[in-house]
Amino acid sequence: MRRRRLFAWGLGLAACAAGCGTERFTGSAAGLRARFSIHPQGRRWERVGQAFAGAARTAGYETGEGVRITVSGLPALAAAELNNAQTLLDTATPLSRLTGEVEVVVVPHRSPFGDFEAFGAHLLAGPGRTKLAGGPQGEPDHLLFGLIARGLGADTRLLDYTAYPSSQEAATALLSGKAGAAAGPLADWRESIKAGQVKALAVSSARRVSGLDVPTLLESGVRVDFADWAAAFGPERMPDESRESAIRMCEDVTASADWEAACRSAGWISIPLSGADFKQWLGSEVERTRAVLRDLGLLGTTKATTCWGSCGNGH
Template sequence: MHRRRFLALALGVMVAGGCGDMGGPGAGWARRLTIVAPVVRGRRWDQAAHALAAILTGERMAGAVEVSGAGAQGMAALTAFAAAVGGPFAREGRVFLAGVPMLAGGETADADSVLAASTPLARLAGDWSVLAVSPNSLLRTFEDFVAALRRDPARLVVGGGAGGGSDHVLYGMIGKCLGVDVRLMEYAGYPTESEAVEALHEGRVAALLGSAGSLLPKIATGRLMPLAVSSGERIDGIDAPTLMEREVRLEYADWCGVLGPRAMSPDDRDGAVALCDRIDASPRWQAVCAANGWHRAYLSGDDFRRWLVTETRRTRAVLNELGLLSIPDTNCWGGCVRRH
């Protein structure tokens, strides 16, 4: 998996802490840390949250780490997180896992934005996407896909994750880049990637957008045929051009970012960002990313906040063109499904 920055959207992991030596209590050591991860257990970023917990304790960045499911989804989970009152971060830190569905949820639910409800700390990783079809598809190349989409965007149904999520947003961005009327495009969202793959093989969708890392084994065995990838450079093991190579000026990855409580003090915020710095530099975290095909895309502090402002605007624009801003069920993490 090539490692370089990515320019567009797409889920999230939370973490916090400070600086200091790796040997125990001090600046950069949290006595107790809670990672709030409102995602489906066992999914990609839930796995990342548990990997982070193991690294934080294993490398003595925190005394104890708990991964919490939040008991809610979307902006409801973030709102509850923001409203909770906690002590100093070094004593009892709390961080939150967020990404594209969270941004979309804030817009579709007409709720406070992610920026208003939290303190952005860092973007940790991302996951490139792949556009794939079944091996017996008549769409043999990305050019075939483009021709079919331009000819009849309402007839070409593309499947992927939950409506309003990263796959759906990427499809809207591709259509926009190609000059297609995005409101006419058909998308079918599924709770799990395996269900989306099943829909593809059963002919219920013509193509599939999904995680390049998780779909790589199916591509390697010939169960899926890739047409394009959303990375800036070609991905090892996937014989397909980038969107940029096909003159679609788009580079995109589903991202994993760390948020802190809304009312963090400057000292707590600086300590949390410093801990994120240490996580990104950890060989164990780098190994986790490599093993899962995740792209390390680190951005922290004010840089992350500025990027998040831009991403929020971009997400809102795409959701508006897709006609999703009035659809409340976009406010979910993997539990929504919009079938056609």
């Protein structure tokens, strides 16, 4: 199968490992131990928020009151675009990227698609011929299928995608024959994969997931590196002193062994990126999300800049 090797903007982890996250702040011990009030934006980010607050306390920071930090992520960014609302860049102060949830593409165990190449060839030949399932419209699962179609060179607007409230409903649709393939958080599909109910065709991360013999999309010829990320934000118009103190705290916490252990336990990948580097990355992520939503037919056709991976800035 001939594929257009389009770089479809992932998290840019390799590039960031080489040069991002270098804006670190230094200060007094008192400044490093400022008080912070850590809150999830909604129930979706409760676990990340709790893990982050716990790791902060272990690192010696007082939580429960003080500088307010909100944990939010990609679904909130997408929702803002869909509702023509202000983005997180406009309504909050970006502090640090924290975690990512790896997504997986799955098919029923008896599916005719033996591997991702077979699935991709079918999707390219007829984007509307395979019924796709996943979470709510415009959220990470849907975005991932949009990125995959774009990476293959398929007409993204023709995708036949049905949105379900949760991975459980998407699994029911897949196993009952109402869908030919599904996408969702790997954590939600692990048991079904282990039980042999579904086959995992590819994971969305840049590197293979330990303990899972499943190729990445990159290995499968589609230039997509993607995760449902969560990040820490301060209030809008945050004073410089508070911002710098909060960034120091985020860097201390995400570099700690306690945080790494919490991420491993929850099945998240730790993807720290802070300060100006995170703000720059987030700006590209806003444009990326807007472009994919537009390709899916969920937004208007206003031109968006999508320099991800090709502008030479190492986002």
